[in-house]
Amino acid sequence: xxxxxxxxxxxxxxxxxxxxxxxxxxxxxxxxxxxxxxxxxxxxxxxxxxxxxxxxxxxxxxxxxxxxxxxxxxxxxxxxxxxxxxxxxxxxxxxxxxxxxxxxxxxxxxxxxxxxxxxxxxxxxxxxxxxxxxxxxxxxxxxxxxxxxxxxxxxxxxxxxxxxxxxxxxxxxxxxxxxxxxxxxxxxxxxxxxxxxxxxxxxxxxxxxxxxxxxxxxxxxxxxxxxxxxxxxxxxxxxxxxxxxxxxxxxxxxxxxxxxxxxxxxxxxxxxxxxxxxxxxxxxxxxxx
Numbered sequence: 066x067x068x069x070x071x072x073x074x075x076x077x078x079x080x081x082x083x084x085x086x087x088x089x090x091x092x093x094x095x096x097x098x099x100x101x102x103x104x105x106x107x108x109x110x111x112x113x114x115x116x117x118x119x120x121x122x123x124x125x126x127x128x129x130x131x132x133x134x135x136x137x138x139x140x141x142x143x144x145x146x147x148x149x150x151x152x153x154x155x156x157x158x159x160x161x162x163x164x165x166x167x168x169x170x171x172x173x174x175x176x177x178x179x180x181x182x183x184x185x186x187x188x189x190x191x192x193x194x195x196x197x198x199x200x201x202x203x204x205x206x207x208x209x210x211x212x213x214x215x216x217x218x219x220x221x222x223x224x225x226x227x228x229x230x231x232x233x234x235x236x237x238x239x240x241x242x243x244x245x246x247x248x249x250x251x252x253x254x255x256x257x258x259x260x261x262x263x264x265x266x267x268x269x270x271x272x273x274x275x276x277x278x279x280x281x282x283x284x285x286x287x288x289x290x291x292x293x294x295x296x297x298x299x300x301x302x303x304x305x306x307x308x309x310x311x312x313x314x315x316x317x318x319x320x321x322x323x324x325x326x327x328x329x330x331x332x333x334x335x336x337x338x339x340x341x342x343x344x345x346x347x348x349x350x351x352x353x354x
Contacts, residue, residue, distance in 0.1 A: 066096070066124050066125065066175050066176055066178065067096060067097060067124060068096070068097045068098075068099055068112075068122065068123045068124050069091065069096055069097070069098055069099065069123060069124065069125055069126075069127055069175070070098075070099045070100065070114075070119050070120070070122070070123035070125065070126040070127065070147070071084070071087065071098050071099070071100045071104055071108060071111065071126075071127050071129065072100070072101070072102075072104055072126060072127070072128050072129070072130075072134060072137065072138045072141070073104045073107065073128075073129040073130060073134070073154075074129065074130030074131065074133070074134045074154060074155075075103050075104060075106070075107060077129075077130060077154045077155065079154070080107065080129065080130075080154060081107050083129060083152075083154060083165060083168065084104070084107045084108055084129070085107075086168055086169065087108075087127070087129075087168060087172070088108055088110060088111070090168070090169045090172045091172065094172060094173075094176050096172070096176070097111075097112060098110070098111035098112070099111060099112045099113075099114055099119060099122055099123050100112070100113065100114075100119075101113060101114050101115060101116045101119050102116060116141060117141070119141065120141055120142045120145035120147045121145055121147070123147060124147075125147065125148050125149070125150060125175060125331060126138055126141070126142060126147055126148070126149045126150070127149075127150050127151075127152060127171075128149055128150070128151045128152065128161070129152045129154055130152075130153075130154050130155060130158075130161075131153065131154065131155035131156070131157065131158045131161065132155075132157065132158060132159055132160045132161070132248075133307075133308070134151075135149065135151045135160040135161060135205075136160075136205055136206065136306045136307075136308060137308070138151075139205045139328045140203070142328065142329075143187065143203055143324070143326060143328070144325075144326045146326075146329065147329070148182050148329035148330065148331045149328070149329065149330060149331065150162070150163060150171060150175070150180075150330075150331035151163060151330070152164075152165065152167075152168060152171065153165060157345060158345075159247055159248075159341065159345050160244065160330075162330070162331075162332050162333065162336050162341070163333060167333070170333070171333060174333050174334065175331075179333075179334055180331050180332060180333060180334070181331075181332050181334070181336070182329050182330065182331055182332070183260065183261065183329070183330050183332060184327040184328070184329055184330075185205060185242070185243070185244045185260055185327055185328040185329070185330060186242045186243060186244070186263070186265075186284055186323060186324075186327060187203055187204065187205055187242065187323070187324035187326065187327060187328060188203070188204050188207070188208060188240060188242050188265065188321055188322070188323065188324060189201070189202070189203050189321065189322055189323070189324045190202045190203075190204070190208045190240075190303070190305065190319055190320070190321045191319070191320045191321075192303065192311065192313070192317055192318075192319055193317065193318040193319075193320060194314065194316070194317050194318075195316070200303075200311050202303070202305035202309060202311075203305075203324050204242070204245070204305045204306045205242065205244055205245065205306060205328055206241065206242060206244060206245030206248050206249070206306045206307070207239050207240060207241040207242065207245040207248060207249055207250060207305075207306065208239070208240045208303065208304075208305055208319070208321060209237065209238070209239050209240075209249055209303070209304040209305075209307070210237045210238045210239075210290060210292075210301055210302070210303055210304075210313065210319070211236060211237030211238075211270060211301065211302060211304065212236060212237060212299070212301055212302070217295075217296045217299055218234050218235060218236060218273065218296075219234075219235065219236075219237070219292065219293075219294065219295045219296070219299075219301055220232055220233065220234050220235075220293040220294035220295075221233050221235060221237075221238050221269075221290055221291065221292065221293060222290070222291040222293050223238070223267065223288070223289070223290055223291075224288075224289040224290075224291070225267075225280075225282055225286050225287070225288055225289075226286055226287055227287070230267075230280070231277070232293060233269045233272050233273075233274075233277060234272065234273040234274075235269045235270055235271055235272040235273065235277075236270040236271040237269075237270040237271075237301070238267070238268070238269050238270060238290060239253060239255070239266075239267075239268045239269075239270065240265055240266070240267055240268075240288055240290070240321050241255065241258075241265065241266045241267075241268065242265060242284075243258040243259060243260045243261070243262045243264060244260050244328075245306075246258035246266055247342075247346065248307075249307070250266055250268045250279070253268050253270050254268070254279065255268040255279045256279060256281065257342070258281070259338065260338065263283060263284045263285075264281050264282060264283060264284050265281075265282055265283075265284050265286065265288065265321075265323075266279055266280065266281050266282075267279065267280040267282065267288065268280075284323045285323065286322070287320065287321075287322050288320075288321040288322070289318060289319065289320050289321070290318075290319040290321070291316075291317070291318050291319075292313050292314065292315050292316060292317045292318075292319075293315070294315065295313075295314075295315050300312045300313065300314070301313045303319065
């Protein structure tokens, strides 16, 4: 472990102080920090690389911020095999496994090679319009079809492995990875799925039926969503990890499948997924009075 990439949410009010601590600890351990974009402005002694090249130049990436910073960092690393370690500088930070107070300890763990790595499934979404591909997204959390500000309903057809599932009159639909199961899908009534599970969940948003329930399907499945009917002059949106939006049209076909590569997360020895659930989601068992 000699070169550590650093991506930070520089809008956090104390990010400068945290990056100063990181720089001091890296110098103590003889590590080279590598960064890009505005993070480098707060790490003047770090080496600079272009954002699209940094993944291949470092042994590990550190993402300092919240879940949004983690998602942005994962996109930079897709296909590289470079693992990412998340340091939480915000409030929730569900995907970050290191607290701000543990920063120096995390560097020691990296140097001593005492960490573990988990792999996370990514989902690809190809948008087909009039028989040709018009857009493509890769997501760690989810692909969401929804309205944004509109309260009108749409009709979506869902097919899995060429087998018709149903047509839904609804506000939208979420296809989620296990990592994303504790995000938008959970808020819409979906299940919590352990990140090591080889599955996707398909969750309809506010369906106009009492019988619709979230589906859990193998992640080798080919999931197709067709935009069958939308109200006149309304445009549904596709959102990938909540960070990219694409305007959909009636007749569009969304083809989703597992990405060929996985994201890799670094964890300290004491990391526990269920401990994160208890802490971040205030998840508790039953109590008896």
